[in-house]
Amino acid sequence: MREKILKAIEKNSRIDLKELAIMLGEEEINVVNEIAAMEAEGIICGYHTLIDWEKTSIEKVSALIEVRVTPQRGQGFDTIAERIYKYPEVNSVYLISGGYDLLVSLEGKSLKEVSNFVSDKLSTLDTVLSTATHFILKKYKDHGTVLAKKYVDERLKMTP
């Protein structure tokens, strides 16, 4: 049941729980309890909204930053990752296999704000060896949802 609940609410966290229970063929109380348990266990960490900021009048710039760092003895990458994720403007921090170590995504009001963060705060950290900043120009698909195009039902309206 957990997997099915998670799959459903990952796509639609606002789903009516009574309705979800019907669709899964479960009792509503069981679904509610299961979700509460998963919240307590930290499996469900939050409920977010997918926003296409492009369509609003609010200016936002997002960037992905590749960071190469020197891992510290006894702590690996955890300490430096923590230093970085504590900045509120940072959205996510991932440890990455391959050509660099950490992938940091962040949002700012303007290009300048983002570049200031990188040059003033990120690059100056002791263990950071280098950074490469990629600004996101357009989001086609985010969290499994296509933002660029609207779904059109092209099927014949009636078929046997």
Add this chain to the structure above:
Amino acid sequence: MRNPLSNKITTIKPSGIRKFFDIVSEMEDAISLGVGEPDFDTPWHIRDEGIYSLEKGKTFYTSNAGLKELRQEICNYYGRKQGVVYNPMTETLVTVGGSEGIDLALRCMLNPGDEVIIPTPCYVSYEPCTVMADGVPVILPLKNENQFRLTPEELEGAITEKTKILILAFPNNPTGAIMEKSDLEALVPIIEKHDLMVISDEIYSELSYKSKHVSICSLPGMKERTIVINGFSKAYAMTGWRLGYALGPELVIKQMIKLHQFAIMCAPTTSQYAAIEALKNGDDDVVEMTEAYNQRRRFLMNEFKEMNLPCFEPFGAFYVFPCIKEFGMTSEEFALKFLEEEKVAVVPGTAFGDCGEGFLRISYAYSIDDLKVAIGRLKDFVEKLRAEK
């Protein structure tokens, strides 16, 4: 000028869905619950293989029976799902959709006057294809109280000494009914006693929600008597690719290949390459889509319960078949009024045989959000009708 038409073709009625289709197509703002195909796109990795085959220049005919690798994968699939071993070289034919397989099987097995038992409500092609193959359709109306399953008594009652073929189409379009293993087992002695052949149309086999689909070909003694018709349209959301297949005894398949060779040459090459990918790596897609259908099915059943609209619980395909007899209208009248007043298109049960009178076919090959809007309107409509009474 002489009449250019054959007598046979002019006796065949046009599909009952046609009339509604024309009305719905004119109504720009109508929403529809009338489609018989998945709302999902073909999974990308399958489409990608089709595209790749074109890039590689795989644009020629394949062998008449279909690509050997595809036939092998089809046999693997029936081995995996039903535990029945078919020979890809002699017992397998790749067709243009399941529809072609039905037509071929009937034309290769019927002599003039042979009777074909067609349990209804059912898909629209069995009856006309039987007539075109010089057979005599024997319509066997199934009952709501049996959840539209075929019982041994009903079968026995329809058999005459001229009966040659029984058509079994489960999971069923339009009712959503299934036949479980025990239901099928009860039919086998009768089929054997009267020496019948079975055309088992299993195009919806993957969309079974109660238990895994059991094919009658897997029951003892039935492989030799069964022509299995299946395809890629419903399970892999590949309707437009037009690809299906037939499995059966060499004696029959050999003749079907011959006819297919003259009539069709071979199924579309691009589709065949895509289908190999579907069978090899498509299991997860099928599971995911089936789960989505099942959730919608439960949602609809609950909505019917809440609006007090009688509907047996269907465990297959993507249709529900609620009963609207209480409103004192024919299915067609109901569907027409519903379309005019609420702008929602559903298919009257009678499009699938006379015994569909008093029922509607509602498809759930739509997103939950679309279903909610449409069912909301059905609720309003039903309440209005009840208030008028």
